[in-house]
Amino acid sequence: MSVTTSLQGKSGIGQFLSAIPGAGILLILMLALFTIVNPRFVSQTNLINVGLQTSLLLMIALPMTLIILTEGLDLSAGALVGLSGVIVAEALLAGWGVFAACTATLAVSIAFGALNGVLVAYLALPAFVVTLGTMGLMQGIALVLTNGDPVGGFTPAIEIFYRSQLWFIPLPIAIAAALYAALWLLLYRTRLGNYVIAIGGNKDALRLAGIRANLVHLAVYVLGSAIIGLSAVLLIGRTNSAHPTVGIGMEFEAIAAVVLGGTSFEKGQGWLFGAVLGALAITVLRNGLNILSIDSSLQVVCIGILLILALLIDQARKQFVRRAT
Amino acid sequence: MTVPATLDIRPSSLSPDAAALLGRVVLIVLIAGALTAVDPGFASVSNLLNMLRQASLLFLVASGLTLVIIGGGLDLSVGANLTLSACLAAAAIKTTGNPWYGVAVAIGAGTLIGFANGLMINRLRLPPFLATFGMLWVAQGIAYWFMAGQTIYGMPMSFRYFGTGFFLGVPLPIWITLMVCLACSILLHRTTFGRETYFMGANQTTALLSGVPVERRRLLLYVLSGLTAGIASLVYLARLNAAEPGIGEPLLLPAIAAVLVGGTSLFGGNGNIVGTVLGAILLTIIVNGLNLLNVAATWHPFVNGAVVLVAIIADLVISRRRSGSR
Amino acid sequence: MRTTRSTRCVLAAVICGTLFNSAARADGETIAAFTKNQVDPHFEGVRAGVAQMAAKMKATVKYYTPTKPNNITEGMSQLEDVGVTKPNLMLFMPIDAKAQLPTIKRLIESGLPIINYNDRGGDAPYLSFVGQDDYKLGHDIAKTLFDHLGGKGNVVILEGVKGSTTGDERKRGFDAAVKEYPNIKVLASQPANFQRLLGMQTMENLIQQFSIIDGVISAADASALGAIEALNAAGRKNVAVVSINGVPEAVEAVKAGSLLAIAEFDGFKIGCVATAVGLNAIRGQSAPKQVTIPGAIITKANYAPWLVPYKDRTCPTPDAYIAK
Numbered sequence: 001m002s003v004t005t006s007l008q009g010k011s012g013i014g015q016f017l018s019a020i021p022g023a024g025i026l027l028i029l030m031l032a033l034f035t036i037v038n039p040r041f042v043s044q045t046n047l048i049n050v051g052l053q054t055s056l057l058l059m060i061a062l063p064m065t066l067i068i069l070t071e072g073l074d075l076s077a078g079a080l081v082g083l084s085g086v087i088v089a090e091a092l093l094a095g096w097g098v099f100a101a102c103t104a105t106l107a108v109s110i111a112f113g114a115l116n117g118v119l120v121a122y123l124a125l126p127a128f129v130v131t132l133g134t135m136g137l138m139q140g141i142a143l144v145l146t147n148g149d150p151v152g153g154f155t156p157a158i159e160i161f162y163r164s165q166l167w168f169i170p171l172p173i174a175i176a177a178a179l180y181a182a183l184w185l186l187l188y189r190t191r192l193g194n195y196v197i198a199i200g201g202n203k204d205a206l207r208l209a210g211i212r213a214n215l216v217h218l219a220v221y222v223l224g225s226a227i228i229g230l231s232a233v234l235l236i237g238r239t240n241s242a243h244p245t246v247g248i249g250m251e252f253e254a255i256a257a258v259v260l261g262g263t264s265f266e267k268g269q270g271w272l273f274g275a276v277l278g279a280l281a282i283t284v285l286r287n288g289l290n291i292l293s294i295d296s297s298l299q300v301v302c303i304g305i306l307l308i309l310a311l312l313i314d315q316a317r318k319q320f321v322r323r324a325t
Numbered sequence: 326m327t328v329p330a331t332l333d334i335r336p337s338s339l340s341p342d343a344a345a346l347l348g349r350v351v352l353i354v355l356i357a358g359a360l361t362a363v364d365p366g367f368a369s370v371s372n373l374l375n376m377l378r379q380a381s382l383l384f385l386v387a388s389g390l391t392l393v394i395i396g397g398g399l400d401l402s403v404g405a406n407l408t409l410s411a412c413l414a415a416a417a418i419k420t421t422g423n424p425w426y427g428v429a430v431a432i433g434a435g436t437l438i439g440f441a442n443g444l445m446i447n448r449l450r451l452p453p454f455l456a457t458f459g460m461l462w463v464a465q466g467i468a469y470w471f472m473a474g475q476t477i478y479g480m481p482m483s484f485r486y487f488g489t490g491f492f493l494g495v496p497l498p499i500w501i502t503l504m505v506c507l508a509c510s511i512l513l514h515r516t517t518f519g520r521e522t523y524f525m526g527a528n529q530t531t532a533l534l535s536g537v538p539v540e541r542r543r544l545l546l547y548v549l550s551g552l553t554a555g556i557a558s559l560v561y562l563a564r565l566n567a568a569e570p571g572i573g574e575p576l577l578l579p580a581i582a583a584v585l586v587g588g589t590s591l592f593g594g595n596g597n598i599v600g601t602v603l604g605a606i607l608l609t610i611i612v613n614g615l616n617l618l619n620v621a622a623t624w625h626p627f628v629n630g631a632v633v634l635v636a637i638i639a640d641l642v643i644s645r646r647r648s649g650s651r
Numbered sequence: 652m653r654t655t656r657s658t659r660c661v662l663a664a665v666i667c668g669t670l671f672n673s674a675a676r677a678d679g680e681t682i683a684a685f686t687k688n689q690v691d692p693h694f695e696g697v698r699a700g701v702a703q704m705a706a707k708m709k710a711t712v713k714y715y716t717p718t719k720p721n722n723i724t725e726g727m728s729q730l731e732d733v734g735v736t737k738p739n740l741m742l743f744m745p746i747d748a749k750a751q752l753p754t755i756k757r758l759i760e761s762g763l764p765i766i767n768y769n770d771r772g773g774d775a776p777y778l779s780f781v782g783q784d785d786y787k788l789g790h791d792i793a794k795t796l797f798d799h800l801g802g803k804g805n806v807v808i809l810e811g812v813k814g815s816t817t818g819d820e821r822k823r824g825f826d827a828a829v830k831e832y833p834n835i836k837v838l839a840s841q842p843a844n845f846q847r848l849l850g851m852q853t854m855e856n857l858i859q860q861f862s863i864i865d866g867v868i869s870a871a872d873a874s875a876l877g878a879i880e881a882l883n884a885a886g887r888k889n890v891a892v893v894s895i896n897g898v899p900e901a902v903e904a905v906k907a908g909s910l911l912a913i914a915e916f917d918g919f920k921i922g923c924v925a926t927a928v929g930l931n932a933i934r935g936q937s938a939p940k941q942v943t944i945p946g947a948i949i950t951k952a953n954y955a956p957w958l959v960p961y962k963d964r965t966c967p968t969p970d971a972y973i974a975k
Contacts, residue, residue, distance in 0.1 A: 038736070046735040053728050119638075126591040129637050132582060136630020143623035148813035148842075152749040159753060239727065239750035243814075246723050246750070256458065265452050286725075290732035293713035296689055297469030300718045304462025311451050311459075364860075371885075372859040379852060466718075474695030478876075478900045489884045565847055566880055567900065569873075571690035571720055572848060616856045622842050623813075 021262040022313030023277040026306060027284060034288035041291050048170060054276075054283040055176035056238070059231030060254040061275040062176075062183055063224035068258050069187075069268045070199040070220050072120055072127035076112065077228050077254060079138035081247030084109055084232035086142045089242035092154035102233060109229025110222055112138060117221030121214045135251075142244035152241035162237025172234050179227065184272055196220055200268020257282050260310045281306065342597060345588045345640055349603040353610060360614045367617060374496055380609040381502035382564070384602055385557035387580040387587075388505050389439075389550030391601045394584055395513070396546045397526035397593030398453040402442060403554045403580055405464035408573030410434045410558035412468050415477040415568035424484035427562070432555040438464055439551020443544035461577075468570040478567035488563025498560050502602070505553060509598040518542065527594030582629065583608055586636040607632065679709040680739035680933065682926065685729070686769075687746050688720035691845065691873065692898040693918045697769060699961035700922025701742060707966065708930045713738070721812075723747045730754045734763060740929045742922075743777075744769035748816055764933050768925035769918070770816045779938040781925040781969075783916055785817050788895050788946050789824020789870070792914035794831070795948055796866045796893045799911060803834035804865030807857050809843035809850055809878060811870035817916075818845070821870045821895060838864065843874035850874025854881035869894040872901035872913065879909050897949050902957040905949055915946040915957070923966035931969070942972050 020028075034041040060077050067074050084105045091101035112134060119130040166174040187193035195216045198206045206213040236242045259265070260281055261274025285306055289299045361368040386403055393400045410431040418427035438460060445456040490497040513519035521542055525532040533539045562568055587604030589596025611628055684701045686694040698714055705712045715733055717725040726746040731754060733741070741758070743765050745751045752773040759765055759776055767777040796806065808825055811818025822840075829835055838861050843850040850873065857864065858881060867882075867890060869875035875894030882890050891911040894901060904910035924942055932938035949957055956964075 040735055040737070043735060046732070049728075049731045049735060053731070056724075119634075123638070123641055125637055125641065128591050129585045129633065132578065132585070133630045133633035133637070136626045136628075136633060138630075140624060140627020140630060143626060144621075147621075148623050150747055150749045150814055235724075238753070239723070239747075240753045241747075241749035243723055243747055243750055249719055249722065250724070252458070256455075259452075259455055265454060286728065287732050290715065290729055291736055293683075293715070293736070295470070296714070296716035296718055297466050297473075300466030300469055301463055302466075303718065304459045304464075304466060307455060307459035307462065308445065308451070311455055312449055315450055366859065369859070375855050375859055379855065469689045472689075474689055474698065475692055476898075476900055479903070489880075561848075564880070565851065565877065567847065567876065569690055569847065571688070571846075574720075575848075613856060616841070616853075617860065619839075 021274060021277060022310035022317070023260040023262065023274070023281045025313055026310050027277060027281045030281070030284050030288055034284070034291065038291050041288060046287070046291070050280075050283055050287050051173045052170055052238075053287065054279050055170075055172045056231070056234060057250075057253060057257060057279040057283060058176045058276065059179065059234065060228055060250055061257040061279050062179055062272065063227040064251075064254045065258050065263055065270065065272055065275045066183065066187070066196060066220050067127070067224050068255070068263055068265060069197055069270055070217055071265065071268060072221070073131060073255065073265075074116065074221070074224060074228075075128065075131040075251050076116065076135040076138055077131075077224075078247035078250035078252075079135040079142070080109060080112060080225060080228050081232045081235060081250055082242075082244050083112075083138045083142040084229040085236040085242035085246065086145050086151060086244050088158075088233055089151040089154050089236060090145060092158075093151065098155065098157055102230065105229050105232065106226060109225045113222040113225025114218065116225065117218035120221065121217035139245070139248070146242075146244045148244060150241050150243040156240070158233065158237045159240045160237075162234055175234070180272070180276065187272055192216065192219075197268050253282065254279075256307060260307065262314055278310075281310065342588075342595070344643060346597075346599055346603065348639065348643065349588070349600065349607065349636075353603065353607055356607075356610055356614060360610075360617055364617050367614075372613075374499070376609055376613050377606070378496045378498050379613075380602075380605040381496075381498040382557070382560060383576070383579060383583055383609060384502050384605040385498075385505060385553060385560055386576050387583040387601050387605060388509055388598060389553030390580055391584050391587070391589055391596065391598055392509060392513070392522065393453075393546050393550045394589050394591060395526050395593060395596050396522045396543060397529060398446070398543065398546060399457065399591070400439075400442060400547065400550045401454065401457040401577060402438060402460040402464060403550060404573035404575070404577035405461040405468070406435055406438045406551055406554040406573070407558045407561065407576065408570055409438070409464045409468040409471075410555045411562045411568045411572060412472055412477065412570060414559060415480070415562055416471070418480055418484060419477055422481070424481060427484060428559060431559045431562070432552060435551045435553075435555020435558060436548055437551070439548040439554070440544070442551065443547035446547065447540045447544055465570070465574065472568075472570045476567050476569040480563065480566050485563045485566060488560050488565075498564070501556070501560060505556065506598055506602055513598060518545070522546065523594055525593075579608065579629075582633050586633055588636070588640055604636075607636075679711060680930065681736075682710050682712045682740045682742060682929070683715060683733045683736070683738040684712055684742040684922075684926075685715050685726075685744055687716070687726075687744060689716050690720050691871075692900070693872075693896055693916070696898070696918030696961055697744075697922040699964075700919040700924075700966060701926045702922075703962075703964075704923040704926035704966045705930075708927065710739075710926075710930055712926075717746070721746050723750050727751055727754055730758065734758045734761065737763070739764070740933050741765045742768055742925050742929060743772060745772040745816075747814070748773040764929065766925050766929040766932075769921050778932045779925075779928050779940060779942060781921055781928055781942045781944070783921070783944050783946050785820035785916075786824040786827075788914040788916060789821035790828050791824075791946070791948060792893045792895055792912065793825045793828035793868055795912050795914075795950075796868060796891055797828065797832045797835050799891055800835070800865050802832055805836050805838050805861065805863055806866040806868060807838050807854075807861070807864055808840035809853060809867065809869040809874045810840060811842070812844050813842055818870055825868055825870075843869065843871075843877070845871040845873055847873040847877040850877030851881045852877075854878035855885070858882070858885045858887065864890055866890065867892040872896040872898050875910060876901060876904060879904065883909070895946075897957050899958060899960070902949060902954050905951060905954045906958070908951065911950070913949040915949055917944065917946070917957075919961055919964055920944050920967055924969045924972065927966070927969045939969075939973050942969055944972050 087105040088101045091104050119125050120127045164171045203213050257278035258275050260278035263270025263274045413434050414427040414431035417430040442457050445451050521537045583604040584601050587600030715729050756775050764778050768781040841853050843853050872894050893912045895914045895916050897913045897915045
């Protein structure tokens with residue numbers, strides 16, 4: 001874990017600063033800037049907006065963190081969101097109950113997760129290629145099922161579910177928080193979590209230690225796909241319709257969030273909370289630029305610069321720490 | 326874990342590389358044969374040239390990317406690079422009236438973006454995926470901003486020859502593809518740079534320890550990727566006769582797919598440029614065939630995904646079988 | 652947004668300035684105008700129309716466009732974000748009518764006046780809808796082509812984006828016209844997604860498949876222009892191509908004779924009228940439920956007005972279309 005190791009041998013303010021990853025620093029700066037320029041940015045409605053948008057992104061970014069920790073990648077995540085939404089919607093329209101529809105989509109998600117997992121874990125194929133291929137499969141099935149048209153007119157229960165609140169917290173935010181807590185426990189408080197982190201560091205060593213490393217590796221993909229598939233229920237609640245292409249590009253947004261938060265593609269270095277920071281940074285940037293009415297073409301540039309800047313800060317900090325010790 | 330193909334000195338009749346390429350040629354011939362049986366019009370010279378011309382556009386975007394991937398990197402900015410280069414070149418041609426300024430601008434812009442990618446990865450030690458992903462957004466944003474919602478259209482005939490012209494009965498984009506392919510082949514297989522690229526891709530640390538100037542080589546790889554994106558942007562511009570800020574974005578994933586279907590591994594250290602040519606042809610012939618069979622366009626992503634999976638699994642099976650009973 | 656390219660560098664220098672200014676200006680109402688992408692010049696026409704009418708009626712405009720073309724989720728987030736800034740009026744065109752409807756309804760419930768323009772945005776209590784009849788545009792332009800062909804011949808159709816209101820309605824119009832002409836044969840009908848490259852490549856494949864093509868109907872200018880490139884490259888010079896929209900590049904093609912006719916889908920007029928109807932409504936006038944702007948057929952005989960750059964055109968008033 002790059003972020004925590006960088007703490008060693010530092011003290012005082014320097015230590016505090018070096019503990020905040022690049023995304024965190026940028027997040028603080030953005031919050032300050034947007035609040036000064038337009039105080040509406042910190043209004044309750046807007047904070048809820050940011051929370052809802054972040055939680056949807058987190059539903060993909062959190063499982064993506066697990067996958068990236070195993071030195072993997074899931075490009076099919078966005079396509080799976082689209083396909084899962086379509087399956088839920090079509091099943092509901094065909095008269096299935098909500099529970100049955102969710103079970104169906106869970107089954108499909110797990111099947112595709114297993115396909116990804118088998119190809120990556122057991123056949124040792126690069127995750128990028130495997131998931132690029134399955135992305136085509138899922139996108140294609142979603143298009144064929146719907147003939148390219150959006151599907152609507154199913155039970156309003158889904159939208160009500162998305163809009164409901166737990167005490168005063170919007171349900172999607174509560175779900176994302178619960179998911180974070182569950183994955184945190186899994187990753188940092190169970191043996192399975194240790195194995196997941198070890199896969200990224202050194203899969204062979206794990207295997208030599210007598211662990212069925214391939215099975216653990218496969219499980220990460222299955223778990224990831226199951227979460228991503230179920231998260232589609234929230235998305236179609238937001239839109240009250242399912243669209244076969246709605247998820248295209250979400251995978252890159254989620255990957256960007258994970259990496260912005262300081263998780264690296266190499267050697268299983270990273271942390272789960274990074275995904276939260278990264279997802280917040282991306283959402284706050286987009287939200288703030290919208291609230292300040294910044295020209296859309298400049299928004300595109302800003303996203304690129306934010307990405308590079310956050311990584312630069314992390315690099316600079318690492319070098320600073322290395323020099324100081 | 327993958328043994329770099331070039332280091333594989335084996336007295337057997339066929340190297341694994343050649344076997345993989347041959348497999349793809351056989352596959353293309355089989356598909357072409359089946360399509361001809363369904364519709365004899367498929368095998369007409371004009372249809373074949375048409376198909377190759379479409380494949381050549383895809384190949385040009387994928388060519389530099391192949392080099393980068395062999396060297397163990399990745400360039401996600403090729404599509405956005407193509408967009409920006411095409412837009413800037415179109416503006417240069419429109420304002421000066423001289424196509425050569427456009428050529429210079431496109432190649433300059435493309436190379437510069439590649440250079441910036443290389444610098445970010447070398448000097449700032451950013452992972453290639455992210456550096457080029459960030460560059461994707463920056464280049465795309467500049468293109469939007471520069472074009473301000475308009476298109477630039479109406480290129481002079483002399484320039485359009487790059488995209489629409491024929492030389493000895495063969496469309497010019499195919500000639501350009503051949504030249505780029507030949508240049509990349511020579512670079513990869515007949516120069517120290519090429520050998521070092523494979524070496525670097527297979528194992529960067531060993532390459533560094535045995536004296537390969539990894540950083541300089543890497544910079545050059547990204548510059549080459551930018552250069553080919555610049556060249557591709559010219560061919561696109563000449564073909565479409567217009568620049569709009571949306572042309573490059575849909576090309577990124579097909580280009581990566583062409584490289585991978587061509588047998589180049591994302592782990593780096595193996596693959597070759599001819600594979601990418603075959604990959605581009607394979608992806609194009611399938612779309613062409615689906616249209617010929619009147620299959621609805623909604624099926625295209627599914628079939629493309631299946632082709633990618635089949636290609637990598639087939640490669641795996643072949644290489645496992647060749648490496649004996651392990 | 653609406654500056655010449657040469658002044659763009661100057662603009663770059665003052666961006667930090669505008670960043671702080673944009674929130675401070677408070678003269679007149681603020682309009683939030685949505686468009687679907689930064690790629691299609693049609694939407695540049697819309698934005699130009701909104702800008703001109705807003706300036707005339709002394710209101711400020713802010714423009715919102717997703718960073719990725721026609722991205723549904725981003726379009727939704729943008730709606731939510733803009734709701735927070737509480738503009739006085741919103742001009743909204745859906746990227747996907749079904750998906751964005753729940754958010755729009757909530758914004759209207761919160762008291763934000765919204766005009767739906769360009770594409771129909773589903774069943775919500777909008778102040779008004781300002782747009783054109785896509786079915787009629789499709790029907791009229793197809794009939795123009797069929798009459799030009801003398802009522803018989805082989806045609807191909809390049810469809811729009813499946814599932815979009817504009818694409819589906821236009822296609823319905825094409826199909827209705829085909830039924831009226833028994834000697835017109837539709838060889839193929841394939842999606843070209845309003846895109847130039849896809850229009851070109853689809854046409855290239857159709858040229859290989861069919862030796863005789865007399866006419867091409869395209870759901871939008873961009874794919875028609877791509878198709879024309881393919882036809883020219885293949886030496887098929889006497890194929891009549893028609894499309895819908897009327898962006899400057901396509902009108903020049905009409906002038907040059909490579910495009911037979913365009914059914915006018917005029918972003919500029921839509922932008923002007925939507926702005927006027929909306930501002931009038933929030934200033935106390937009653938708003939008509941629907942304003943349908945008729946689309947002319949642009950041909951070699953009448954193309955001139957559509958070649959005028961957007962910024963030099965004059966906004967029509969809504970009265971021209973309401974009091975029929």
